Amino acid sequence: MNKSVSKDIDKKRKVFEAATRLFAQKGFDKTTVDEIAESAEVAKGTVYYYFKGKEDIFLFLVEEGIAILKTRVTDALQDNQDNTRRALQQLFAVQLGFLHEYQDVCRIVLADVWGISSRQEKLQELLNDYYLVVGTIIEQGIKEGVLYPQNSEVLCTAIFGMTVVVALHFLNKDKPVPWQEIENQLNQLFMRGVVKPV
Amino acid sequence: MNKSVSKDIDKKRKVFEAATRLFAQKGFDKTTVDEIAESAEVAKGTVYYYFKGKEDIFLFLVEEGIAILKTRVTDALQDNQDNTRRALQQLFAVQLGFLHEYQDVCRIVLADVWGISSRQEKLQELLNDYYLVVGTIIEQGIKEGVLYPQNSEVLCTAIFGMTVVVALHFLNKDKPVPWQEIENQLNQLFMRGVVKPV
Amino acid sequence: MNKSVSKDIDKKRKVFEAATRLFAQKGFDKTTVDEIAESAEVAKGTVYYYFKGKEDIFLFLVEEGIAILKTRVTDALQDNQDNTRRALQQLFAVQLGFLHEYQDVCRIVLADVWGISSRQEKLQELLNDYYLVVGTIIEQGIKEGVLYPQNSEVLCTAIFGMTVVVALHFLNKDKPVPWQEIENQLNQLFMRGVVKPV
Amino acid sequence: MNKSVSKDIDKKRKVFEAATRLFAQKGFDKTTVDEIAESAEVAKGTVYYYFKGKEDIFLFLVEEGIAILKTRVTDALQDNQDNTRRALQQLFAVQLGFLHEYQDVCRIVLADVWGISSRQEKLQELLNDYYLVVGTIIEQGIKEGVLYPQNSEVLCTAIFGMTVVVALHFLNKDKPVPWQEIENQLNQLFMRGVVKPV
DNA sequence: CATGAATGAGGCTTCATTCAT
DNA sequence: TATGAATGAAGCCTCATTCAT
Numbered sequence: 102m103n104k105s106v107s108k109d110i111d112k113k114r115k116v117f118e119a120a121t122r123l124f125a126q127k128g129f130d131k132t133t134v135d136e137i138a139e140s141a142e143v144a145k146g147t148v149y150y151y152f153k154g155k156e157d158i159f160l161f162l163v164e165e166g167i168a169i170l171k172t173r174v175t176d177a178l179q180d181n182q183d184n185t186r187r188a189l190q191q192l193f194a195v196q197l198g199f200l201h202e203y204q205d206v207c208r209i210v211l212a213d214v215w216g217i218s219s220r221q222e223k224l225q226e227l228l229n230d231y232y233l234v235v236g237t238i239i240e241q242g243i244k245e246g247v248l249y250p251q252n253s254e255v256l257c258t259a260i261f262g263m264t265v266v267v268a269l270h271f272l273n274k275d276k277p278v279p280w281q282e283i284e285n286q287l288n289q290l291f292m293r294g295v296v297k298p299v
Numbered sequence: 300m301n302k303s304v305s306k307d308i309d310k311k312r313k314v315f316e317a318a319t320r321l322f323a324q325k326g327f328d329k330t331t332v333d334e335i336a337e338s339a340e341v342a343k344g345t346v347y348y349y350f351k352g353k354e355d356i357f358l359f360l361v362e363e364g365i366a367i368l369k370t371r372v373t374d375a376l377q378d379n380q381d382n383t384r385r386a387l388q389q390l391f392a393v394q395l396g397f398l399h400e401y402q403d404v405c406r407i408v409l410a411d412v413w414g415i416s417s418r419q420e421k422l423q424e425l426l427n428d429y430y431l432v433v434g435t436i437i438e439q440g441i442k443e444g445v446l447y448p449q450n451s452e453v454l455c456t457a458i459f460g461m462t463v464v465v466a467l468h469f470l471n472k473d474k475p476v477p478w479q480e481i482e483n484q485l486n487q488l489f490m491r492g493v494v495k496p497v
Numbered sequence: 498m499n500k501s502v503s504k505d506i507d508k509k510r511k512v513f514e515a516a517t518r519l520f521a522q523k524g525f526d527k528t529t530v531d532e533i534a535e536s537a538e539v540a541k542g543t544v545y546y547y548f549k550g551k552e553d554i555f556l557f558l559v560e561e562g563i564a565i566l567k568t569r570v571t572d573a574l575q576d577n578q579d580n581t582r583r584a585l586q587q588l589f590a591v592q593l594g595f596l597h598e599y600q601d602v603c604r605i606v607l608a609d610v611w612g613i614s615s616r617q618e619k620l621q622e623l624l625n626d627y628y629l630v631v632g633t634i635i636e637q638g639i640k641e642g643v644l645y646p647q648n649s650e651v652l653c654t655a656i657f658g659m660t661v662v663v664a665l666h667f668l669n670k671d672k673p674v675p676w677q678e679i680e681n682q683l684n685q686l687f688m689r690g691v692v693k694p695v
Numbered sequence: 696m697n698k699s700v701s702k703d704i705d706k707k708r709k710v711f712e713a714a715t716r717l718f719a720q721k722g723f724d725k726t727t728v729d730e731i732a733e734s735a736e737v738a739k740g741t742v743y744y745y746f747k748g749k750e751d752i753f754l755f756l757v758e759e760g761i762a763i764l765k766t767r768v769t770d771a772l773q774d775n776q777d778n779t780r781r782a783l784q785q786l787f788a789v790q791l792g793f794l795h796e797y798q799d800v801c802r803i804v805l806a807d808v809w810g811i812s813s814r815q816e817k818l819q820e821l822l823n824d825y826y827l828v829v830g831t832i833i834e835q836g837i838k839e840g841v842l843y844p845q846n847s848e849v850l851c852t853a854i855f856g857m858t859v860v861v862a863l864h865f866l867n868k869d870k871p872v873p874w875q876e877i878e879n880q881l882n883q884l885f886m887r888g889v890v891k892p893v
Numbered sequence: 894c895a896t897g898a899a900t901g902a903g904g905c906t907t908c909a910t911t912c913a914t
Numbered sequence: 915t916a917t918g919a920a921t922g923a924a925g926c927c928t929c930a931t932t933c934a935t
Contacts, residue, residue, distance in 0.1 A: 127416045130328035144921045211413045215406040248493050255484050262464025263457040270456040286453050294492040295446050342896045526724035540917045604809040611805040614721045644889050651880050654864040655857040662856025682849050690888040691842050738900045
C-alpha cells in the first residue's frame with residue numbers, strides 16, 4: 102500500500118518533471134503532450150488524469166517555481182532584516198542558487214513572460230508578487246539611508262534581469278558556471294558601481 | 300513598371316510588418332499564416348511568394364532587428380572611443396532607445412532566446428556577436444583603468460539583462476515608461492553602485 | 498447480510514436510474530460513464546461491476562421500457578377485447594400515460610430508433626413486436642366491421658407516430674402538458690376525422 | 696474556369712451529401728469527420744475548409760432540409776387557399792413526397808429533435824416555424840367551419856408525427872413503399888376517422 | 894505577380910474500459 | 915463487493931504548405 106501511494110505520487114511527479122524539462126528545452130508550444138507522456142514514461146491518458154491539460158501543467162510548474170523562489174528570498178531577507186547590505190548580498194546568492202537548481206523553470210518563465218496572451222498575464226501577476234517582496238527590502242534600505250534614493254521598481258527588476266540573464270548565459274555554455282565570481286561581481290557592482298571615481 | 304515595383308515592395312513590406320506585429324502580440328507559434336495574410340491585406344499565397352515560410356519571416360525579422368541594434372551600438376561606441384565613461388552611458392541610451400522603438404522585435408527575440416533547441420542556437424549566436432561588441436569596449440575601459448577590473452562577459456550580459464528586463468517590465472504596464480529615469484538610474488548604478496559607502 | 502444485499506440492489510438501481518436520467522437529458526453518446534457514476538454516487542468501477550458497459554445499461558433500460566409499454570397495452574386491450582371502440586380509446590390513454598410517466602426512456606428510445614445501423618435494428622425489432630400487438634386489435638376491429646377496412650400496418654404506425662410526436666412536442670415546452678385535451682382530440686380524430694362532412 | 700467553379704461547388708456538395716447520408720445512417724455522434732471526408736472523397740482538411748465543424752454541417756443540412764419542406768408546403772397551401780379540404784390533402788402529399796426524397800434529412804431531424812442540447816434547441820426552433828405554417832391553414836379551416844373546432848397545435852404535430860413515422864417505418868422495410876395507399880388512408884382518416892359511426 | 898482552394902500531418906483532448914487491490 | 919488509478923484508441927480540429935491558374 103505504501104508502495105502504491107508512492108507510485109501515484111511518482112507518476113504525477115514524473116509527468117511534472119518531464120514537462121519542465123521539455124518546456125525549458127523547446128518552449129511550451131513546441132512541446133507536445135505525446136512527448137511529455139513518453140518522456141515521463143506514462144500513457145498519454147495519464148497526463149490528463151493528473152492535469153486538466155497542457156496549460157494546466159504549465160501553470161502548476163510556474164506557480165510552484167516562483168513560490169519556491171519567493172519563499173527562499175523572503176526567508177533570506179527576514180534573516181537579515183537589520184542589515185540591508187547583507188540582505189542584498191543574500192538576494193544575489195539566493196537568486197543565483199535558485200537559477201542553478203531550477204534553471205528549467207527560469208527558462209520557461211523568461212520565455213513566456215513577454216507577449217500578452219492570457220497565460221502570460223497569470224505569469225506576470227506571479228512575478229509582480231515576487232518583485233513586491235524584493236521592493237520592500239529596497240525601500241527599507243533607502244529609508245534607512247543605506248541605499249541611494251531611487252526608484253525601487255527599476256532596481257528590483259534590474260536585479261532580477263541581470264541575475265537571470267547572466268546566469269542563463271553561462272548555463273548555455275558547456276563550461277562550468279563561475280557562480281562565485283558572478284556573485285562577487287554583482288555584489289561589487291552594487292557596492293561601488295563599475296566605473297572608478299575620477 | 301515603376302508602379303508595379305513599388306507595389307511589390309509594398310506587399311512584401313506589408314507582410315513583414317504584419318508578421319512583426321502579430322509575432323510580438325501573440326508569439327510565433329500562436330500566429331497563423333492566415334492571420335498574417337489577412338492583417339497584411341494580401342492573399343495567403345502571397346506570403347509564400349515573398350517568404351519561404353513562416354520560419355523564414357521570423358529569421359528575416361530577427362536578423363534585421365539585431366543588425367540594427369548592433370549597428371547603433373557600434374556607432375555609439377566608436378563615437379566615444381576615447382571616453383569609456385561616456386561610451387557606457389551611450390550604451391544604456393542606445394539599448395533603451397532600441398527597446399522603445401523596436402519593442403515588437405525585442406519581444407519576439409527575447410521570447411525565443413532562452414531555450415536550448417536548434418532555433419535558439421542561431422539566435423544565441425547573433426546575441427553572442429552582440430556581446431562581443433560590448434565586451435570590447437568594457438575590456439578597453441578596464442585596461443585604461445577607467446573601470447574596475449572584472450569579468451567583462453559577466454558585465455556585458457548583466458547590462459543586457461538589466462536593460463531588457465527593466466524596459467519590458469515597464470512596457471507591459473499601461474502607464475508611459477519613465478525612460479529618462481530608468482536611464483539615469485542605470486547610469487548611477489554603474490557610477491557608484493546602489494549602496495552608500497560606510 | 499440482508500443489509501448488504503439491499504445495498505447491492507441499491508447501487509445497481511442507483512446506477513440504472515442515473516443513467517436513465519442522463520441519457521434522456523443529454524443523449525447516449527454525450528453521457529459519460531464518469532457522469533453516471535458521479536450522479537449515482539458510486540465509483541466508476543462499480544458501474545462496470547453491475548453492467549457489462551455503457552451499451553449494456555442502454556439495452557437494459559430500453560428493453561425494460563418497451564416491455565412495460567407492451568404489458569400495459571396488452572392488458573388494456575385484453576380488458577376491452579369485446580369493444581374495439583373502447584380498446585382504441587384505451588390505447589391512446591395508455592400510450593400517453595406511458596409517455597408521461599416514462600418520458601426519459603421514451604426520449605432515449607426515440608432518439609435512436611430512426612437510424613438504420615445495427616443498434617437500431619434491435620430496437621426496431623422490439624418496436625415491431627409492439628406494433629403487432631396493436632395491429633391485432635385493429636384487424637379484429639376491421640373484421641368485426643367496427644373499423645373501416647384499411648391497412649392495419651399504416652394505422653398502427655400512424656397511431657404510434659402521432660401520439661409520440663404530439664406528446665414530446667408538448668413535453669419540450671415549459672408549460673404543463675394538456676394531456677386530457679390531447680387524448681380527447683386524438684379520440685375524436687379517430688371517431689369522425691377532422692373534416693366535417695359536406 | 697467553368698470547370699473549376701463547378702468543381703468547387705462539387706466538393707462542398709459532396710461533403711454535404713456524404714454527411715447527410717452518414718448522419719441518417721449512424722446518427723450525428725457516431726459519424727466521424729474522417730468518414731465524411733472519405734465518403735465524400737475529399738481530404739479531411741477540405742471538410743473544414745467549407746464548414747466550421749461537424750456541428751456546422753449538421754445545421755446547414757437541417758436548415759436546408761426544413762427550408763425546402765416549408766417552401767413546398769407553403770406553396771401547396773397557397774395554391775389551395777380557398778379550399779381547405781384540398782389543402783389538407785396536398786399537405787399529406789407534399790409531406791410524403793418530401794419524406795420520399797429527403798428521408799435522410801428526416802431521419803436526422805427525428806433522431807435529434809428529442810433531448811435538450813443546444814443543437815436541438817435550434818432544431819426545435821426550425822420545426823416550430825414549420826408547425827406555424829401548417830397551423831395557420833388549420834385555424835383558417837376551423838374558422839371557415841370546414842374543420843371541427845380543436846387545438847391546432849395538437850393537430851399539426853399529430854399530422855407531422857403520423858406522416859413521418861409511417862413513412863419511415865415503411866422505408867425501413869425492404870419492400871417498396873405503398874405511397875399512394877398511405878396517402879389515401881391518411882386522407883380518409885382525416886375525412887371520416889377510422890371508426891364507423893354507430 | 895498573385896491567388897486561394899485543397900491538403901494531410903499532427904496536435905489536444907475525451908472517455909470507455911481494465912485491473913490490481 | 916467495490917474501487918479508482920491508469921490506459922490508449924479514437925475523435926475533432928488547426929494550420930503550414932503546395933499548386934494550378
